[in-house]
Amino acid sequence: MDKILRALAEPSRKQIIELLRSGPLSVGEISERLNMRQPQVSKHLKVLNDCGIVEIKPIANRRIYQLRSEPFREMAAWAQSFSKLWEARFDRMEAHLETIQANARLEDE
Secondary structure (H helix, E strand, O other): OHHHHHHHOOHHHHHHHHHHOOOOEEHHHHHHHHOOOHHHHHHHHHHHHHOOOEEEEEEOOEEEEEEOOHHHHHHHHHHHOOHHHHHHHHHHHHHHHHHHHHHHHHHHO
16 A cells, blocks of 8 residues: 555656546657656556556557556555544534534523
């Protein structure tokens, strides 16, 4: 998980991920659409491939990159694991605010 988060922390890699959401692309297509030099794109794609975010499909003499769903499911499950914690905190905050409001009404009477 740490490798995935570190990879996605780089803005250019996030741009590549956003671009690949619409479908598979070659290095050249990514380079052109993001107005980046091809060696830079290749470097970022290597990092994304090494941590399992993208996969490469060779078609003739081209390498097509597409997103893999597994890392995103893993991140979603990880984020979901925090939901009970936050729900409990929000419930406590709501109860506290209700107490404050009730006290304020009592003082106004």
